[in-house]
Amino acid sequence: MITLRGLTKRYGDTVAVDRLTFDIGEGRVTGFLGPNGAGKSTTMRMILGLDRPSGGEALIDGRPYASLRHPVREVGALLDARALHPARRARSHLLAQARSNGIPARRVDEVLETVGLADVARHRAGGFSLGMHQRLGVAGALLGDPRVLVLDEPVNGLDPDGVRWMRELVGALAAEGRTVFLSSHLMSEMQLTADRLVIIGKGRLLADRPMAELLAHSARACVRVHVPDPRERRELADGLASFASAEVGATDDGALRVTGSTAAEVGDLAHRLGVRLHELIDVPASLEQVYMDLTASSVQYTAPDAAPARKVTA
Secondary structure (H helix, E strand, C coil): EEEEEEEEEECCCCEEEEEEEEECCCCCCEEEEEECCCCHHHHHHCCCCCCCCEEEEEEEEEEEEEHHCCCCEEEECCCCCCCCCCCEEEEHHHHHHHHHCCHHHHHHHHHHHCHHHHHHHCEEHHHCHHHHHHHHHHHHHHHCCCCCCECCCCCCCCHHHHHHHHHCCCCCCHHHEEEEECCCCCCHHHHHHEEEEEEECEEEEEEEEHHHHHCCCCCCCCEEEECCCCCHHHHHHHCCCCCCCCCCEECCCCCCCEECCHHHHHHHHHHHHCCCCCCCEEECCCHHHHHHHHHHHHHHCCCCCCHHHHHHCC
């Protein structure tokens, strides 16, 4: 369990993290989202004792990171996958960490196998791709078999197979009862990976909810209903219009798109009206849609809208 209470970080007059309060629980993957400059990396660094908070606290199982007796065995972290000497061989890099923390050498070989780097264990890191660096960084995070994992953009640089592997890995770790806290800018992947989401903007908390709940209760969520008979379709649309919160529109293929209502409510109304349905489903919003809505006023670094390239003449 990671606990943040009023966590704040100031740099002069700039507030990078502004009174964050939330819990990162065991047995689930908690995703951490926010625009560039929102304070995600600073928050993770304070959790790991690398930056001193200006106010509030970040605790791991009720204690600051600096007070943990065996931190590598309790918390695994990946903040910068390329933060190692390029001449160091992969196995030697992990072996140095293991020996300095009383971890047996056989554990090094186990984690190299886990992350798929066993065949290049004796290769120098300078020749690794970004994705291979990420895998090596994850191996380091797993080295002490910790109960808590803090991973900053672990899928950055991974190919599609690597992204799927990472999703399955963190899911399996959470299923073992571990605390998994990871950030990413890949919305579609985060939607598949995280059980709960924490979203911040300009250092402030914007959302802290289970993934399914956040998407289902978004204004972007809707109900799709297909009524084959045009007369019955109009009858159902008129009946839905009587709901104060419901809005009814049409899709390109002739189905109805209902917002402000649920599939159960639409189905009950169709039953009362004797309307025959061929399709009735709740369509949750995409994480990208919800994220863009929540952070619209929190984006610090923007570029002008794309425009056609101008022809350059001599």
